[in-house]
Every structure is written in structure tokens, then in C-alpha cells.
Amino acid sequence: MDEAKEAVFEEARDYTGAKLGMWLFILSELLLFGGMFILYSGYRYKNPADFHHASRELEVVLGTLNTIILLTSSLSVATSIAAIQKGQRKLSMVLLMATMALGLLFLANKGFEWGTKIEHGIYPNSPTLLARSKGEILFFGLYYVMTGLHGLHVLVGVCVFSVMLILIAKGTLNQMRFVPLENAGLYWHLVDIIWIFLYPLFYLIT
Amino acid sequence: MTSTGAMESIRPRISFYEDHGKYRGILSWILTLDHKRIGLLYFIFVMAFFFSGVVLGFFMRLQMLAPGTIMKPQTYNSLFTLHGIIMIFLVVIPAIPTIFGNFFLPIQIGARDVAFPRINLLSWWLYITGAIIVVISVFTGGGPPDTGWTFYAPYSLRTTVNVPLAVFGVFILGMSSILTGINLVTTTHRLRAPGMTWNRLPLFVWAIYSTSWVQILVTPVIGITLILIIMERFFGVGVFDPAKGGDPILYQHMFWIYSHPATYIMILPAMGVISDVVPVFARKRIFGYMAIAISGVAIAAVGSLVWGHHMFVSGQSDFADILFSLLTFLVAIPSAIKVFNWVATLYKGSIVIEPPLLFCLAFIFLFSIGGLTGLIQGALAPNMHLHDTYWIPGHFHYIIFGGMGFGLFAAFHYWFPKMFGRMYNRKMAMRAWAVMLVGFNIFYFSMLLLGWEGMPRRYYDYLPQFRSLHLTATFGSWILIAGLILMFANLFRGLFKGEKAEDNPWGGATLEWQIPSPPPTENFEKIPGIRHGPHDFKELENNG
Amino acid sequence: MENREVKIHPVKYRTYVFVWMGLVILTGLTYTVAVGIHPAGWAIFVALAIAGTKSGLVLNYFMHLKSERLVIFKVIIPLVMAVFLVFILLTFSDVAFRGVVK
Numbered sequence: 001m002d003e004a005k006e007a008v009f010e011e012a013r014d015y016t017g018a019k020l021g022m023w024l025f026i027l028s029e030l031l032l033f034g035g036m037f038i039l040y041s042g043y044r045y046k047n048p049a050d051f052h053h054a055s056r057e058l059e060v061v062l063g064t065l066n067t068i069i070l071l072t073s074s075l076s077v078a079t080s081i082a083a084i085q086k087g088q089r090k091l092s093m094v095l096l097m098a099t100m101a102l103g104l105l106f107l108a109n110k111g112f113e114w115g116t117k118i119e120h121g122i123y124p125n126s127p128t129l130l131a132r133s134k135g136e137i138l139f140f141g142l143y144y145v146m147t148g149l150h151g152l153h154v155l156v157g158v159c160v161f162s163v164m165l166i167l168i169a170k171g172t173l174n175q176m177r178f179v180p181l182e183n184a185g186l187y188w189h190l191v192d193i194i195w196i197f198l199y200p201l202f203y204l205i206t
Numbered sequence: 207m208t209s210t211g212a213m214e215s216i217r218p219r220i221s222f223y224e225d226h227g228k229y230r231g232i233l234s235w236i237l238t239l240d241h242k243r244i245g246l247l248y249f250i251f252v253m254a255f256f257f258s259g260v261v262l263g264f265f266m267r268l269q270m271l272a273p274g275t276i277m278k279p280q281t282y283n284s285l286f287t288l289h290g291i292i293m294i295f296l297v298v299i300p301a302i303p304t305i306f307g308n309f310f311l312p313i314q315i316g317a318r319d320v321a322f323p324r325i326n327l328l329s330w331w332l333y334i335t336g337a338i339i340v341v342i343s344v345f346t347g348g349g350p351p352d353t354g355w356t357f358y359a360p361y362s363l364r365t366t367v368n369v370p371l372a373v374f375g376v377f378i379l380g381m382s383s384i385l386t387g388i389n390l391v392t393t394t395h396r397l398r399a400p401g402m403t404w405n406r407l408p409l410f411v412w413a414i415y416s417t418s419w420v421q422i423l424v425t426p427v428i429g430i431t432l433i434l435i436i437m438e439r440f441f442g443v444g445v446f447d448p449a450k451g452g453d454p455i456l457y458q459h460m461f462w463i464y465s466h467p468a469t470y471i472m473i474l475p476a477m478g479v480i481s482d483v484v485p486v487f488a489r490k491r492i493f494g495y496m497a498i499a500i501s502g503v504a505i506a507a508v509g510s511l512v513w514g515h516h517m518f519v520s521g522q523s524d525f526a527d528i529l530f531s532l533l534t535f536l537v538a539i540p541s542a543i544k545v546f547n548w549v550a551t552l553y554k555g556s557i558v559i560e561p562p563l564l565f566c567l568a569f570i571f572l573f574s575i576g577g578l579t580g581l582i583q584g585a586l587a588p589n590m591h592l593h594d595t596y597w598i599p600g601h602f603h604y605i606i607f608g609g610m611g612f613g614l615f616a617a618f619h620y621w622f623p624k625m626f627g628r629m630y631n632r633k634m635a636m637r638a639w640a641v642m643l644v645g646f647n648i649f650y651f652s653m654l655l656l657g658w659e660g661m662p663r664r665y666y667d668y669l670p671q672f673r674s675l676h677l678t679a680t681f682g683s684w685i686l687i688a689g690l691i692l693m694f695a696n697l698f699r700g701l702f703k704g705e706k707a708e709d710n711p712w713g714g715a716t717l718e719w720q721i722p723s724p725p726p727t728e729n730f731e732k733i734p735g736i737r738h739g740p741h742d743f744k745e746l747e748n749n750g
Numbered sequence: 751m752e753n754r755e756v757k758i759h760p761v762k763y764r765t766y767v768f769v770w771m772g773l774v775i776l777t778g779l780t781y782t783v784a785v786g787i788h789p790a791g792w793a794i795f796v797a798l799a800i801a802g803t804k805s806g807l808v809l810n811y812f813m814h815l816k817s818e819r820l821v822i823f824k825v826i827i828p829l830v831m832a833v834f835l836v837f838i839l840l841t842f843s844d845v846a847f848r849g850v851v852k
Contacts, residue, residue: 017321017396020822024388024422027830032426034834035460039434039445041838042456042845060781067777075770078761078812085760125442134451141443141450145434189813193805199777200797204784395822423833455848459841511836514844523847529840 015179022183026190029153033194036146040201043138050135055205057122058143059113063203066109067195073102074192077161077185087175089168096165096181099188103158110151114144143202150198153191160184221627221724239323240727244330245309246625251334252305253694255296260687262289267683270676273667282666283352284367288344290355291372295379296337298610299468300386302475303421304333306617307390307414309625313718314408316399316736318728321392325385332382339375343368354664356465359446359457363438370439373432380429383471387421390414399717401736405499408716408740409492412499413478416506420467420474424510428464431457455520462513470509472606473573474502476613477544480566483620484548485741486714487563488555492741494547501540508537518589527586534584541577545570560712561635565616568643572608576601579654594664597657603650615639618697623707627724630700638693645685652679716740761814769811776804 044051080095117140121128124141164181167173173181222242226234235243266285269276277285312320320326344350347368353361362369394415398407407415437443444450446457485492492498514522514530548570557563579601583592592598623629656675661668668676710719715738721729780800784793810816815823 014321014396016820017392020395020820021322021325021388021392023823023826024391025384027826028384028388028422028426030830031423031834032430034830034837035427035430035463037834038427038460038463038837038841039456042453042841043445043451045842045845046453047451064777064781068774071770071773071777074773074808074812075766078766079763082760082763082766124437124444130450137444137450138452141445141452144441145437145443145445149430149433186813189808192812193808196804196808197798197801200780200784200794200801204780204793204797206784206793423830427837455844456841459844463837463841510833511840514840517844521848522844523849525847526840526844529843 018179018183019186022186026186029190030194033146033149036142036149037197037201040142040146043135043142044205047133047135047138050133051139052205054136054139054143055202057117058203059116060203062109062113063199066106067199069102069106069109070192070195073099073106074189076102077188081178081182081185084168084173084175084178084181089174092181093165093168096161096168100158100161100165103154103161103188107151107154107158110147114147146198147202150191150194153194157184157188157191160187219722219726221722222727223724225727227727237327239319239327241308241312241320241323241326242625242725242727244326245305245307247330248300248304248308248333251337252297252301255292255337256301259289259293259297260690262292264683264687267680269666270668271680277666279666280349280352283664284344284350286664287351287354291340291351291376293606294355294468294472295376296340298472298606299383300333300379301614302479302610302617303390303414303417303471304329304386306410306479306621307386307418307475310621310718311390311411311414312393312397313721313725313729314411314716314740315394315397315402316717316730316734317393317397318730318733320389321396322389326389329382329385329389332378332385336375336378336380336382339378340372343371343375347371356461357432357435358461359435359438359452359454360448362435363447370436373435377429377432380425380432383421384425384429387418387425390418391422394418399733399736403736405496406736406739407499409481409495409498409502410475410478410716413474413481413502416502417471417474417478420471420506420510424464424467427460428468431460431464434460455517455522458517458520458522459513462516463510466513466516467506467510469602469605470505472610473613474505476569476610476617477502477505479613479617479620480548480569481544482716482740483562483566483616484551485555486620486712487558487560487566488552489558489713489743490551490555490741491739491743492547493550493553494543495739495741497543498547501543504540505537508533508540512537515584515589518586519593531584531586535581538577538581545574545577560619561630561632561639562616562620562712564636564639565612565619568639569609569612569616572604572612572646576604576608579604591660592657594662595657596653596661596663599663600650600653600657603653608646608650615693620712621718622697622700623711624718624723624725626701626704627707628700628702628704629707629711630697630704634696635693638689638696640689641692642686642689645682645687645689648682649679649686650682652676652682713743715743761811761817765811769807772807773804776800776807 076095077099080092080099083089083092083095117123122140123129124144129137129140161184164173164184167180222240227238227240228234229237235247238244238247262285265277266282266289269282269285308320308326312318347370348366349368351357351365351369351372352367353365353369357369357373362373394407394411434443434445438446442450444452446452446454448454481492481498512530512533514526515534518527518531548566579597583589583597583601619630619635652675656672656679657663659672659675661672661675707723709721709723712719717734717736718725720734780797783796783800809827815827818824
């Protein structure tokens, strides 16, 4: 069957189809976070004052910095894809490495931020947190789950990019064939978009 | 439609069974990229889980024969939980899209495979992984889950049994479901043969297409909800824990945002089967092709807005009660459109009575009862009385088993000759059908009556006044199981000893009937050009 | 099939840099506005509007939605927004009205 089946795959290697599949996956991911946003809005509606107070305790500077980092990484991955489309392989690889570095920097910042909070005794189910009002418990519960889930996506993105980097280095991905990189880029932008909403909803509650 | 010209002499037609590809033996199945083989893989495992679900159900009914003598209350709690988890997540949700969607959707649109064959295989592996995790959760930790398949908080956060693992298994199953949905939507968009326009798609394709959208859009919501249960259990995050400010009613919202549309994930594909089968045996074009196609999309859309009708007594706001009740009545409209269309298709048709049609007729009858009882409990005042009684399982078994189940059996009997190249004993199939139909109604109608009289669901015991109806229900369950055994024995025998099936035993006009039985690996020697709709039997006859 | 991939016209680097600058400016804006807005009730809508604009930039330019030709790509984002909005509204039909009528 090999020949016949190979023919099938050649035919199935459909650029638009591959992107459509990725977009559908992104749709699904958006609603995964959407579920969390439903909970967030319900609880924020019920506990506006507690959410405000708890939000004051987050490091706004770190949050803003992380926003800039992630936006910049989106720029670098977008240009990396444009570079490979133009046949500038080296530039594409450098930009991809920059993206990964920015992703890791984001995670390091996040880790630092979590670390400081945990040091202050604020983490799910901690005695310090349980002593506070219910709205604040909820705020930090949501904060840890949502930023944690987002961080996990960043981590997955960095791993995917390292695979892409190898594929570019090996020449599997090139000017003629770049869909996997483009799809990985789409995923990364999705992660960026989620953060674009997480940032004001956690750090900037007035 | 496929050419019988030069290509045939170059490459002899061997079926996808003989063509094992790169690997041999079992590997040629579990590592296959062929959509037909993957469909059959699902077939085997979905059926295996269906039987374990039936056995659990059998023991539940046995308990009701003589409460207290057979099992302890905790065992009964585990039984109905496992029966629910297995039947819903492992059988009913995946069954038609993964078995028949995989096998026939690409063929029906004139494609050689799905859009992403590797992801298709990954979906199957995720399904198996999720299933294994669910099975492991039964035997490890604090014992099998006892929360009911709904995992309602806060009980699911407190109970000592093995909830996290079961929940994680269901999460993995959700991923499998999403990937299948993505695959089938992309396939429908990108791989239709030339001339296969949207208004020439077989209605089964339309149904699977709508279903896949629901799978993509709502499954992630239960995914995150289940993750949160795990987070609650391990880290005490507090989002569903009333002691920490969490709101258990929000859990119910999140759960039903998925799980109500999930009932449409179950029933829509079955409706697609019915819409494809009825015209073939009425020898008549379907009545209102577009109305059926669009009503499927409408069911998918409106069906996603009615989840709150599961929560009328949960303490949600009166405003929400009224709103969700209204929306529930609206979703009855597209469902009813379909029923009218099927009946109108039969009207003045040249009806040929064959097993697939009989199962379709049973579907229409049982689904109508299920739908009408649904309207009764969807109204607010009766719901107060009926909520959490036997009426509810009675109703949804009429929909899920009577509807989706009989739709699945119709699909078995309709596509069996195509999938396996052999024919079962048709007389025996009709007998099995009759036995099942009788057993089904004795069983589940008694449940409706029990609920009407106030018997609460999920109780392992009952007051003396319910005894006679419980006995009737258990008696009916035995007849139903006898019918199931008869049906599967007949199909199983047909698999090995049945006479060879022709390419088009029913005279269907859709593409799968124009290729050999069983189909060759690449389905079509050359991608067909489509010139007519799915039920144009006249053109078929003219072509010979 | 390979030909189709080649026919893509890569976006100019300059365009991406401009978009990025826009995104950074909007981030600054959302930060400044959040500190200054009274009454606080409106703040969340302003914040969400800015976040929506930023997402729009990312979707249209970085993710190339603007240059996709098939209808399905144009539908996806409105669809997901509509679904999400309906989920939120229906959930709030409970959350916001609980105990109001009773």
C-alpha cells in the first residue's frame, strides 16, 4: 500500500487545511481559557472589593514587563516566519531562538513572582490565605490556576519551538515548506492573546 | 461512478483488510493511518465498553429486584457512577462520530482519508489512554468513584474515593473528542470531491459536521472544569468549595455548558444516520433536504444554550429558570422538523422493509417519546415534581438509548455489508429488533411511571408501593438484554459465516455504495466527480 | 501542493514592527487609564476594549487573519466571541439575579 498511501498524504498536505486545523485547535484553546474567564467574571461580580484589594498586592511592574516581553516574542516569531518565507534561514533561526529566550524570561519572571507570593505565605490552601476574606481566597485561587495554566502553555510553546529550530537546522523546514513553523507561531500568538486579557484582569483592577 | 477502466487492470482491487501497510499483525492496526482501520479500532473498543456498561446496568436492575440482598449501598453508588461514565464518555459520545464518522465521512465526500491521518490515530490513542485511566481508577485509590457521572462539587471534592484519576481519564477522553472534531471539520471543508457542494453532502456528513463543531467549542469547558476538580483535590484552590467562597452552582453551570450540548453530540450523528437511511428504503428523495441540514446546525446552536434546565432546583435564580425553560422549548422546534421530515419522506414512498429501516422507525418512535417527555420536565412546575426521580433516567434513556442507540444499530445494519463485505441474517436481525423494542419499552416506560409516582433516582432501595413497577422494569431489562445478545450474535455470525455482500445491497446513491465492499485502502481509484445529490436514485438507475 | 506554499507573499518586517509598537503603546495606555479612571465601574470595560484592540492587532497582522481569503477564517473569531458572550450572559442570568426575585 505504501505507494498508494504516500499519494494520499501528498494530497492531504494541504497548506490551507493544515492552518484551518490549527485555527480550530486555537478556537478550542480559547474556550478552555474561556471557561476560566466565566468563573473569574462570576466571582469578580460577587466580590468586587476583595478582588480590588487582592489585585493591589500583585507586582504591577513585573506584570507589565511580562506583557512587553510576550508582545516582543510575538514580534520575533512573526518575523522569524517571514524570514523563512523569504529564504533567510539564519535570520529565521536567530529570531526563533530570541522567541524562546523571551518565553523563558517570561517564565522566570512568573516564577519569581509566584516565589515571592509563596514566601509571603500566599498560596492555595495556605493558613495565611485562608485567614483572609473569601473573595481574596478566590482571587488568588484563580490567579494561580489561570497564570499557571498560561505558564504551562508558554512552556509547551518553547518546547515546540525547539523542535522547529531543529527542523529548520536540518532543512526539513525551508522556504518551500514552513507550515509547521507557521502553526507553531499561531499557537504562540494565542498564548500572547490570553495574556493580553489576563494582564488587565489580574494586575489592573481599580 | 468510479471508473472501471484502465486503472483496474493496473492495480487489482484489494480491500483495506488485505493491505496491511508498513506493519504486520496487530501493529498494522494500532499504528495504522487508514481512516477505515481506525474506525474499526474504535468499533471494537466502543463495543467492549458498551458491554461492560450493559453488565453494570444489569446488576443495578438486579439490585432493584431484591434490595439489600445483593450489594451494599456504596457498591450501588459506584455502579450507577461507572455505568454513567462508561456509557456517556466511552460509548455514546464517541460511538457514531469515531466509528462511522471516521469510516464513512471521507468516503461519502469522495476523499481518500481524513485531513490529518496521524492526528486521527493520536485521537484513538488518547481514547484508549483515557479509557485505561478510567478503568484503573476503579481498582485503585479509595475505590471506584461514587459521585454520579456529573462529579458535582462539593461532594466530589470531599469524597474519599478515587475521583481525581477518573476525572483525569475523562479529561483525556475530551482531548480525543476535540481532535476528532477538528479532523472531521477540516476534512469536510478541504477534502470534498469536485462537485460535492454543500447542498449535495449526504445528511450524515452534515450531522457529523455540526456535531464536530459542538465538540470543538464546548468540550474545552468541561476540560477546564475537570482540571479544576483535580486542582481542588490536590491544592485546595477553593473555586468550587463553599467553605472558601467558591460557588457549587457555578460548577454545575460549567459542567452543563458542556454536558448538555454533549447530549446533542450524542443524538445528532444518529439523526444523520436516520436521514441517510430512510430515503434509501423509501426509494425516495429526502423530504426537505435543506431543512434537515439546517435544523441540525440549529440543534447544535440552540442546544448549547439550554444547559440551565438541569439546574431548576439547584438554587439558581428564578430569572435563569424562566430563561432556560423558554430556550428548552425552542430547541424542540428543529428536532420536531426532523421527525416530520422523516415521516414525510416515508409518505408515499416505495418502502422496502429491511433491518436498517426498522431500526430507523424504532428511532423515530422512541425519540419522539423521549422528546415529548423532555418537554414535560423542561417546564418549570412539573420539573419540581420530576427532578431527580426515575422520570429523568427514563427520559434520557429514551433519547440516548432509544434514539442514539437505535440509530447506532441502524448504522450497524446499514453499513455492515460495506464495512465487512458480508451480510448478516436479515430475518434474525428483524427478530432481534422486535425483542429489543418490546424489552426497551417495558423497561424504560416503567421507569417513567416510577418517576411520575415519585421514586427518586440513584436510591439503592425503595418503598413497597414501587415494587411492582421495579419488577416490571427489571423484567424488561432482561428482555432488552436478550434482544441485544441476539442482535450481536447475529452480526457476529454474519461477520464470519455471512454470505458475501454485493457492492450496493440496499441500492444507496451515496458514494460509499459505488465502491467495492469492503473498500480498498485508497477508497477511490480516481477521485469521483459529483453530479447529483445524495438521494438521486433515478440517476443511479439510469447509470446502471 | 508545494507550489501553494510558495505563493504566499511574506509580510514586510516593517509592518510587524509598527504593529508591535502599537501593542506596546496600548499596553502603556491600559496601565495609565487603569490608574486614572473614576468611577471604577467603567474601568473594566475600558480595559477590555483595549485588550480587545490589542488582540485584534495580533489576530489580523501577526496571525494573518487579514490576508486569509476563505470565509471560514473570517468566521472563526466572531464565532468564538459569540459563543463566549452567550455563555457569560446565560451564566449571569443566574449569578446576577440570584435571590432577586425570591
